[in-house]
Structures are given as C-alpha cells and as structure tokens.
Amino acid sequence: MTDTFVHHLNCGTMRPVGARWASELVVAHVLLVERDDALLLVDTGFGTADLASPRRLGTPFVTMMRPELDEAETAVRQVEALGYAASDVRDIVVTHMDLDHVGGIGDFPDARIHVDLAELDAARNPSLRERSRYRNVQWSHGPRFVPHSTGGDRWFGFDSVRAVGDDVLLVPLRGHSRGHCGVAVRESVDGEDRWLLHAGDSHFFHGEIATPPHTRPGLTFFQKIMAADEKARRHNQARLAELATAHPEVRVFSAHDPADLTRFAR
Ligand SMILES: [Zn+2]
Numbered sequence: 001m002t003d004t005f006v007h008h009l010n011c012g013t014m015r016p017v018g019a020r021w022a023s024e025l026v027v028a029h030v031l032l033v034e035r036d037d038a039l040l041l042v043d044t045g046f047g048t049a050d051l052a053s054p055r056r057l058g059t060p061f062v063t064m065m066r067p068e069l070d071e072a073e074t075a076v077r078q079v080e081a082l083g084y085a086a087s088d089v090r091d092i093v094v095t096h097m098d099l100d101h102v103g104g105i106g107d108f109p110d111a112r113i114h115v116d117l118a119e120l121d122a123a124r125n126p127s128l129r130e131r132s133r134y135r136n137v138q139w140s141h142g143p144r145f146v147p148h149s150t151g152g153d154r155w156f157g158f159d160s161v162r163a164v165g166d167d168v169l170l171v172p173l174r175g176h177s178r179g180h181c182g183v184a185v186r187e188s189v190d191g192e193d194r195w196l197l198h199a200g201d202s203h204f205f206h207g208e209i210a211t212p213p214h215t216r217p218g219l220t221f222f223q224k225i226m227a228a229d230e231k232a233r234r235h236n237q238a239r240l241a242e243l244a245t246a247h248p249e250v251r252v253f254s255a256h257d258p259a260d261l262t263r264f265a266r
Pocket of ligand 1: 100256
C-alpha cells in the first residue's frame with residue numbers, strides 16, 4: 001500500500017456575475033497527492049496557457065464566471081512553490097473534462113491523464129449542446145490519455161475502478177456531464193488511512209448533500225441547465241447525501257465550494 005499525503009489547492013478563483021459575498025465565490029478545488037514515488041493531481045483548474053489567452057475559455061464562460069486568472073493559483077506554480085518540478089507530476093486524474101477542470105493539463109506534458117472513457121468520448125465527439133463546455137485547444141498538445149471503463153469494483157456501495165494503484169479510484173457519478181466521475185483518494189494520516197471523495201461538479205454547495213439538504217437560490221437552476229442528464233445528477237446527489245450520513249469518515253467535497261476548501265485548509 002502506498003503512503004499518501006494530500007494538499008488541497010485552489011487552482012482558479014471565479015467571481016460569477018451576481019456574487020456579492022466571499023461565500024459566493026467559486027473555487028477550483030484541486031488535490032495534489034504526494035505518493036511514495038511521484039506526485040498526482042486530481043483535476044487541474046486553469047493553466048498558464050488559459051491565463052495567457054483567456055479566449056481559450058470562450059467569451060460566455062469568461063463573461064459569466066469572471067475567473068480571476070491569477071498565475072500564482074495555477075497548479076504548476078503551486079507545485080513549484082512546494083519545491084517540486086512539473087515533471088514530478090506523473091499522473092492526473094480528472095473528474096470530467098469541462099474547461100475549468102482540465103485547463104492545467106498542458107502544464108504537465110509528461111503526465112498520464114486518467115479519465116472515464118465516456119467522458120473522453122464526449123469531449124472528443126461533443127453533441128451540439130456539449131460543444132461549449134469542452135475546449136479541445138486545452139488538449140491540443142497531445143497528452144497521454146488513459147481512458148478507464150468504469151465499473152467492476154465496489155467502494156462504499158458505489159461502482160468504482162482503480163485509476164492509479166489501489167488508492168486512487170474513479171467513481172462514476174453521472175449527470176453533470178456524460179462521463180462525470182468522483183475521484184476517491186485514500187490518504188494516510190498519522191499511520192491511519194481515510195478516504196476523500198473529490199465529487200467534482202456532482203454538487204456545488206456542501207448543503208446539497210447535508211441532512212436535510214439545503215441549497216442556494218439559483219443554484220439548482222444553474223446545475224439543471226448545465227446537466228447532461230438531470231435525472232442521473234439528482235439521483236447521484238441523493239446518493240452522496242446518503243454516503244455522507246452513513247459514512248462521516250469519508251470526506252466528500254465539491255470542486256467549487258469555497259467552504260469545502262476552507263474545511264481542508266491546514
Ligand atoms: Zn466545474
């Protein structure tokens with residue numbers, strides 16, 4: 001079993017139109033996992049090329065989400081600030097391929113990119129409706145994709161598939177996008193193991209998987225219009241609420257909730 005140590009990074013602050021308070025900011029929660037032999041990222045937020053040319057992100061996204069595009073927030077700069085090189089990152093596991101999750105993969109050209117097969121297919125062959133969410137310029141450098149057919153193993157009642165070793169798993173959580181997954185990471189803390197679940201965009205606010213669930217005005221509507229499969233999205237959000245109640249030792253968080261990120265700040 002591999003020893004792991006997890007850093008929680010924000011690789012892209014966004015200030016969506018209408019946001020007034022700090023709690024309404026949107027973050028891009030990225031995990032940097034130190035393993036025995038190498039580093040691994042879960043999601044990447046925006047990359048340096050997105051900052052150099054925000055046009056890569058598309059005008060509608062930039063206008064609505066208003067990303068701050070601060071170079072110090074990019075994953076590569078944060079990896080370097082911790083004393084590592086970009087080449088130390090050997091594997092990147094992505095929850096899905098929306099532009100705010102894979103923008104940074106170009107900063108790690110040597111890394112394998114692990115992704116659900118259905119999601120890679122959606123990104124490469126998007127339907128008309130999917131076209132604006134995926135930006136193929138973000139993978140025009142020809143990264144080494146490792147597609148995973150999900151299913152097979154079980155993890156706390158969910159399907160899963162091993163992405164890297166037996167401590168980093170893809171957990172299908174369909175709905176937000178065609179092949180959307182959570183990424184479960186087993187973390188070693190003081191000699192004990194515990195699981196984190198980076199739940200990507202399966203929910204946007206921690207209250208949505210609390211008991212009883214509660215949300216913010218407008219958030220349900222926003223998620224509905226973004227969803228590739230609204231029924232599956234709602235079903236999986238309910239399953240995450242059940243998981244969080246039945247197994248409080250598994251720490252589940254959204255990619256975009258600043259309160260979730262604060263919870264993990266060291
Ligand atoms: Zn997102």
